[in-house]
Amino acid sequence: MNEVNMVSQRRQQDYRLQELGDFLRTRRARLTPEEVGLPRGSRRKTPGLRRAEVAQLVGVSVDWYTWLEQGRSITPSKQVLEHLVQTLRLDANERTHLFLLAQQQPPPALLRETEIVSPALQHFLDQFGTRPAFVSGRRWDILAWNDAGCAVFGDYRRMTTRERNTIWRIFTDPSSRQFVVDWEEDARQLLAQFRSMCGRYPGDAQLAELIHDLMLASPEFRAWWPDHEVRGGQEGWKTLNHPQVGYLVFERLTFQVFDTPDLKVTVYTPLEEANTPRKVEQLLEQWYLRVGQGPHPPQAVHHLPQTQRPGQDTVGWWLAACCQRVEGAWVANSDVMISYAHWCEAHGYIPKKAKGVSQSLAVHGLEISVNKRVVDDHRQRKMARGVRGLVIL
Known part of the structure; x- marks a missing residue:
């Protein structure tokens, strides 16, 4: 392990322990002795429980609990953490937070990976x-x-x-x-x-x-x-x-x-x-x-039934109405876009762009961007991209 990684790990450890200590102090400060069954006494100057009182209720020494709040490098057991949950009256979210800070539940392995929306x-x-x-x-x-x-x-x-x-x-x-x-x-x-x-x-x-x-x-x-x-x-x-x-x-x-x-x-x-x-x-x-998509996207949206509001699966509906799944078949992207655009126009929808259509076809389990050699209108052979497994009726 190189020096940079060691320094980074030490900083993460110090941050975690400081957060743990601060969290315990704030939870301790919000409780009164009466809430945990202890007498208030006459010399109490600060609100909340004392460290000694928390240590007594949890069943650890005052020194050990003080070290925990001070952020020293000690690892409390699960049993001690559960006693802290009960003593400090932590709810379910606070309990999870405590265990995570005490590293009793491992955080995700990759914290800095790029976040990608598929x-x-x-x-x-x-x-x-x-x-x-x-x-x-x-x-x-x-x-x-x-x-x-x-x-x-x-x-x-x-x-x-x-x-x-x-x-x-x-x-x-x-x-x-x-x-x-x-x-x-x-x-x-x-x-x-x-x-x-x-x-x-x-x-x-x-x-x-x-x-x-x-x-x-x-x-x-x-x-x-x-x-x-x-x-x-x-x-x-x-x-x-x-x-x-x-x-x-x-x-x-x-x-x-x-x-x-x-x-x-x-x-x-x-x-x-x-x-x-x-x-x-x-x-x-x-x-x-x-954004320049016309005054009524698509065709006066508030007059459409719930299943026909913008953003719905128009590609899926077009597939069901105009296409058939045939193993081994192939259809050019240009033919797909022409048929899909005509269907959208006939039913009052704004068609998706080519990229959106391709993504939707992939979601519906079709193989897209499949190359095939075809003959154009001038009888010239060329490579074209299309969708495999689909026939337009």
């Missing part, structure tokens, strides 16, 4: 139509989104990486305080969830840089971060006050991607409150106007 995952986002959806990474950067996400939350395409970071945006963008109803409550909740996630990546340099910059940029972040609040879950209602259409009410759901658990998908489902579905459709129409 074509299949992007296609999945596009299926949500008028429901804003996006993918975020381990540092809460927005990595991918659908059109409804841009229409409601802003044009992610024109934002820098830092501006697309959820935590950075809510704490440093002045407009978020008007956009998010009950801003302080929402910001505190997101910060606690962010803190819980940070425990999984001790020593991540980019996370440390983000936290450092937030401490400088936001007085609220600077005041709340030392509290060590941790929470889990990102479900429930979300109310926004959009500058163009007023109040919007969504049901928010976040879930992990199974193959890439560092990635999370968040979907906002418009609820009937405040006429949210129609307002989102209006915002989506305005979005398509701004």
Whole structure:
């Protein structure tokens, strides 16, 4: 192991132990002796439990527990950690956070691997139509989104990486305080969830840089971060006050991607409150106007049934209506695009571009970009690309 790696590992270890000590101190400070069955006494000057009291309840020496809070390099057993959970009245999220900081559960092996959103995952986002959806990474950067996400939350395409970071945006963008109803409550909740996630990546340099910059940029972040609040879950209602259409009410759901658990998908489902579905459709129409896709994408979206909203699987519907799977068959890309475009026009949809069609065909299990020598209209032999296993009827 070279010297650089040894220094990096030592820094990660020091950071983890300091976080562990700070976490234990904040949990100890929020409890009263009465809550754990101890007498208050008359000489108590500081709030919370004393170190000696925690050590007594956990069943360890005062010196040993003091070393633990001081960030010394000691490894508590699982049994001691469970006693700490019970003594400090930790909930499920706090218990997980404690075990991660104490390295009783290993963090992911690759912390700095590039975060990639696959074509299949992007296609999945596009299926949500008028429901804003996006993918975020381990540092809460927005990595991918659908059109409804841009229409409601802003044009992610024109934002820098830092501006697309959820935590950075809510704490440093002045407009978020008007956009998010009950801003302080929402910001505190997101910060606690962010803190819980940070425990999984001790020593991540980019996370440390983000936290450092937030401490400088936001007085609220600077005041709340030392509290060590941790929470889990990102479900429930979300109310926004959009500058163009007023109040919007969504049901928010976040879930992990199974193959890439560092990635999370968040979907906002418009609820009937405040006429949210129609307002989102209006915002989506305005979005398509701004990006040059016509005034009514596709064909007056609010008049279409639920299964025909923008972003749905038009390629799959075209396959079912116009094509047949035949083993060994081959069809040129140009013929695919012509047939697909005609079908979309006939049914009132805006066709996907060639790249989107190719990605959708691959999702449907077809082999794409297959080269074949063909004869053109001038009887010249040439190589062309197409789709294998498909016949257009």
